[in-house]
Amino acid sequence: VKLLFEGIDEPGLNTLEVYARRGGYEALRKALEMSPAEALEQITDSGLRGRGGAGFQMGKKASFLPHGDMDKYLVCNADESEPGTFKDRELMQKNPHLLIEGIVIASWAAELDRAFIYIRGEYQHPADILEAAIAEALDAGYLGRRILDSEHSLELVLHRGAGAYICGEETGLLDSLEGKRGNPRLKPPFPAIEGLYHGPTLINNVETLMTVPLIIRMGAEEYAKIGTETSTGTKVVSVSGDVQRPGNYEVELGIPSREIIYGLAGGPPEGRAVKFWFPGGSSAPVLTGDELDIPYDFDSLAKAGSMLGSGAIIVVDDSHTVLEVAQKVADFYAHESCGKCVPCREGTNWTVKMLRRIESGEATPMDLDIMASVQEQIIGNCLCVLGDAMAMPIGSMIEKFRPELEAEIEAARRRAEAAELHDVVALGVADEHAGPMPVHTAR
Amino acid sequence: VPGWDESVDLTKDPAVIPDPETTAVPPELRERIEAAMAKYPDRRSAVLPALHAAQQLHGWCSPEAIHQVAAVMQVTPGYLSSVATFYDMLETRPAPVGHHDVYVCTNISCSLRGAHEVLDAVEAAAAATEGDVHVRSFECLGACDIAPMASVDGEYVGPLTPDDARQIVRDLEAGGPVLEEKQLRYRKCADPGVTDGAEEFAPRAEAAKADTAGLRDETKETDRPGPTAPIELPAEEASEEDGDDQ
Numbered sequence: 230v231k232l233l234f235e236g237i238d239e240p241g242l243n244t245l246e247v248y249a250r251r252g253g254y255e256a257l258r259k260a261l262e263m264s265p266a267e268a269l270e271q272i273t274d275s276g277l278r279g280r281g282g283a284g285f286q287m288g289k290k291a292s293f294l295p296h297g298d299m300d301k302y303l304v305c306n307a308d309e310s311e312p313g314t315f316k317d318r319e320l321m322q323k324n325p326h327l328l329i330e331g332i333v334i335a336s337w338a339a340e341l342d343r344a345f346i347y348i349r350g351e352y353q354h355p356a357d358i359l360e361a362a363i364a365e366a367l368d369a370g371y372l373g374r375r376i377l378d379s380e381h382s383l384e385l386v387l388h389r390g391a392g393a394y395i396c397g398e399e400t401g402l403l404d405s406l407e408g409k410r411g412n413p414r415l416k417p418p419f420p421a422i423e424g425l426y427h428g429p430t431l432i433n434n435v436e437t438l439m440t441v442p443l444i445i446r447m448g449a450e451e452y453a454k455i456g457t458e459t460s461t462g463t464k465v466v467s468v469s470g471d472v473q474r475p476g477n478y479e480v481e482l483g484i485p486s487r488e489i490i491y492g493l494a495g496g497p498p499e500g501r502a503v504k505f506w507f508p509g510g511s512s513a514p515v516l517t518g519d520e521l522d523i524p525y526d527f528d529s530l531a532k533a534g535s536m537l538g539s540g541a542i543i544v545v546d547d548s549h550t551v552l553e554v555a556q557k558v559a560d561f562y563a564h565e566s567c568g569k570c571v572p573c574r575e576g577t578n579w580t581v582k583m584l585r586r587i588e589s590g591e592a593t594p595m596d597l598d599i600m601a602s603v604q605e606q607i608i609g610n611c612l613c614v615l616g617d618a619m620a621m622p623i624g625s626m627i628e629k630f631r632p633e634l635e636a637e638i639e640a641a642r643r644r645a646e647a648a649e650l651h652d653v654v655a656l657g658v659a660d661e662h663a664g665p666m667p668v669h670t671a672r
Numbered sequence: 673v674p675g676w677d678e679s680v681d682l683t684k685d686p687a688v689i690p691d692p693e694t695t696a697v698p699p700e701l702r703e704r705i706e707a708a709m710a711k712y713p714d715r716r717s718a719v720l721p722a723l724h725a726a727q728q729l730h731g732w733c734s735p736e737a738i739h740q741v742a743a744v745m746q747v748t749p750g751y752l753s754s755v756a757t758f759y760d761m762l763e764t765r766p767a768p769v770g771h772h773d774v775y776v777c778t779n780i781s782c783s784l785r786g787a788h789e790v791l792d793a794v795e796a797a798a799a800a801t802e803g804d805v806h807v808r809s810f811e812c813l814g815a816c817d818i819a820p821m822a823s824v825d826g827e828y829v830g831p832l833t834p835d836d837a838r839q840i841v842r843d844l845e846a847g848g849p850v851l852e853e854k855q856l857r858y859r860k861c862a863d864p865g866v867t868d869g870a871e872e873f874a875p876r877a878e879a880a881k882a883d884t885a886g887l888r889d890e891t892k893e894t895d896r897p898g899p900t901a902p903i904e905l906p907a908e909e910a911s912e913e914d915g916d917d918q
Contacts, residue, residue: 231863231865231866234861234863234865234866236866237861237863237866238860238861238866300713309814310811310812310814311812312779312780312781312811312812312816313779313780313781313812313816314812314814314816315814315815315816315817317814318814318815319817319861322857323861343713349814350720350724350759350761351761351775351810351813351814351823351826352814353826353827354826354827354828354856354857386711386712388717388720388721389720389721389724390720390759391720391723391724391759391760391761391762392759392760392761392762393758393759393760394811405720406717407714407716407717408714408716408717408718408719408720408755409716409719409755410754410755410758411758411759426713426714467816467817469781469816469817469819470780470781470784470785470816470819471784471785474862475781475816475817475818475819475862476817476861476862476863477817477861477862477863478862478863479863479865493863493864494862507780511779511780511812541816543780543781543784543816545784549784554780554784557779557780557783558780561779561780561811561812564811565811567758
């Protein structure tokens, strides 16, 4: 079943003309005939869960917003930066009006009249397309004052980011949108109570908002029949890495993961096997090649100790080492940590250094225990989950691939010994500007 | 961290909000910043678009550029610097006006498919020319379906092989579209369930091109992030990054 991808490659779908010909903005008409409460009920009844990473029920989130006359905001999170995720890019670039329609309906349901799309700065082409689509929608009266002669008005502004992973975190995004460094905020208060410009704010992912018109069109009850009981609907899954046909695939939630990786994406190259895979972006704990039959939905993946996250599957085949991928993951999060919370700032940095020690032959198997304990001390101890996003996959790699990592440590040590290292080795410290710290290696 | 090694004169007072009367700001820049400020309930939300605009004009977020933005927005230069240093696409080191930016993605999906070889090749190709082509490795750009890929002045191209490097630099110097047959904007959806009109939506198809070409014209040039230049990594970090694919 194709909902979000229905006719996605039709030429000109990004223009209002083609979109309207395909029944675009009909759902908006229908929603505006309902009361906001009825529209919200449709969203709630559909069981739609957030597609950005946390998987929180959208209807529930919207219901947290206080009622009454006050400045409230809707922010569409289009800062798609989770490594391996590229679904929103394709959706926005090819079907921008569906997003606009979803935003107008969601703001009607949440009774607010100001909305922003925060798109990552690197997405120039999708942003250009969206900008043009917003102008078209405004001209046609789908945005602005008294939309389609109803009570509903909405001002929509496209805001471009400037390259920072942390701005995909909802409170970091709000700070960035307010013109500050994108540092996450302490929660609570949650954005639904106090968000953008201190007003109640509803923040949703692109794909979540684009699903809203589809729910209104087909009815919540029909939508809830798709997928599983607790993970309703379809999901666009980004499959990348060691597969033959990387790309976005729309699947019904709950189908076996193997079907996505092998059936749709073609599996790893000829003669290779899946070594491990990230089911939901690089922050998800990895699963092994033996865990391919897990149904792809929120709860089944959580039960398996991982998460659906943003719906990005990264496949790693047996031609790559665990260490090489772990380094990539740790490097990325160390670079992107905003530095506000100590466990994340130091934890990501030290994890990078300790992985380097393995490579340079200075590590012992005990390092793996220390590294695992560093990960444990990051999780749950910071304002946002950026640190957790490194700790979870690294922790799972240590747990699931310990024998390989130990062998790697041993092999690297032999290599280093053969190369006859000097007695004193400069060990990098967390702050590279403080200069090297001399450490005597035990010989 | 840019500016880390430069000493600060602690005897001086912090810079105050520049006087708009005495600060000369190019009219075009002022217009763009004021238009951006008008879009938000709080003028400070326009900091990113304003710095993008200033960077486009000056090549980077130079002290002069920051000063001009501060004068129009009526915020302190220090506030703007704090923002500019946070974001990867805002350049806080000198870079010439009109230079080209090539971001080569080296995150997981791309590096699994040979991104580091591509990065090396593009760096070598850029070094071999006289044009201002700035190459840097970048975090996941959100196009793992065309891994390994790069963003060339904002245009996504891939999947790349090291052999494409010279063509990228040649196309940049020629000033036309870059590696057009590998541009992401013409790529079809991978999902086999999507068939509608797929035949017509092919690379180089005139219909598809006209589609997006029209949109580009309608888009206000002023709203686009300006060209940005790479932030140089400290030598140590850079060399480590280059080496970790082995």
